[in-house]
Amino acid sequence: MARFLDRPAWTALTTRHAHLAEGGELARRYDPSIVPFAATLDDGAECLAALASLASPGEMMLFLQADPVALPANLTATLEADGVQMIAREHLPEVEDPLIVQLGEVDAADMLELATLTKPGPFTLKALRLGxxxxxRRDGRLVAMAGERMKQPGFTEISGVCTHxxxxxxxxxxxxxxxxxxRIAARGKRPYLHAWxxxxxxxxxxxxLGFTRRRTMHVTMAVRTS
Structure with a gap:
C-alpha cells in the first residue's frame, strides 16, 4: 500500500490538490476557509520552521498523519486523538438510488447546518471545492450527506458522512x-476514509462495506499562540 497515505494531506497538497495549497516545498496547508488541514514534508527543523510561518496568531491547524505530530513552538495542541485509516477493497460496484441527489453551492448552508449538528469532521461553506x-432530502430538509475530501494520485478520500x-x-x-x-472507483481511484x-x-x-483498516493515525488540532 502506498506509504504516501501516511501523510495524506501533504500528498494531496503537493499533487491533486496543489491548486488549493498555501505554502512551499517544506510545509503546506489548505486555504483555511476550505478546510484546516496542514502538513509538512517531514518533522525536521526546517519543515517545522516553515510550518510556523503559515498561520496567523489565533488560527487553527489540523494535522493527520501516521507518525506522532511534531509542532513548532508557536503552535499549541488543543486536541490530540487517535484515528484509523481504512481503504476499500478493489472493484467496488456503482450504486444508484433515486433518493440520492447531487449537492451544489445552493445547498452549502444546509450542508454546513447538518455538519455542525452531527460533527463528522471539519466542514465549511467552501467544502465543495474539495470534490x-x-x-x-426528506420533506425538503437535508437529512444525510457524504462526499469527497483529500485526493492523492490513485486515491480519493470519502468524508462528511453524516445523518440527522x-x-x-x-x-x-x-x-x-x-x-x-x-463513483470514486468508477473513475479509477481507490476510495479510502478516516474514522475516530x-x-x-x-x-x-x-x-x-468492504473497507479494511490500513493503520492507526494521529490527529492533532493546534492553534498559533504567538
Whole structure:
C-alpha cells in the first residue's frame, strides 16, 4: 500500500490538490476557509520552521498523519486523538438510488447546518471545492450527506458522512458511503476514509462495506499562540 497515505494531506497538497495549497516545498496547508488541514514534508527543523510561518496568531491547524505530530513552538495542541485509516477493497460496484441527489453551492448552508449538528469532521461553506458531495432530502430538509475530501494520485478520500438524528436507522450513511465509493472507483481511484478510533460503530459500518483498516493515525488540532 502506498506509504504516501501516511501523510495524506501533504500528498494531496503537493499533487491533486496543489491548486488549493498555501505554502512551499517544506510545509503546506489548505486555504483555511476550505478546510484546516496542514502538513509538512517531514518533522525536521526546517519543515517545522516553515510550518510556523503559515498561520496567523489565533488560527487553527489540523494535522493527520501516521507518525506522532511534531509542532513548532508557536503552535499549541488543543486536541490530540487517535484515528484509523481504512481503504476499500478493489472493484467496488456503482450504486444508484433515486433518493440520492447531487449537492451544489445552493445547498452549502444546509450542508454546513447538518455538519455542525452531527460533527463528522471539519466542514465549511467552501467544502465543495474539495470534490463532489451527495445527499438525501426528506420533506425538503437535508437529512444525510457524504462526499469527497483529500485526493492523492490513485486515491480519493470519502468524508462528511453524516445523518440527522431524526433520520437515523434508515441506512442513509451506508447507502451514501457505497454511492460515493462506487463513483470514486468508477473513475479509477481507490476510495479510502478516516474514522475516530473510538467510533466502533462507524468502523463496523465501513468494514461491512468492504473497507479494511490500513493503520492507526494521529490527529492533532493546534492553534498559533504567538
Amino acid at each position: 463532489g458531495f451527495w445527499g438525501i 438524528p431524526d433520520a437515523r436507522g434508515n441506512g442513509y450513511a451506508r447507502l451514501l458511503s457505497l454511492f460515493v465509493a462506487g 478510533a473510538s467510533n466502533a460503530a462507524a468502523i463496523r459500518l465501513y468494514e461491512s
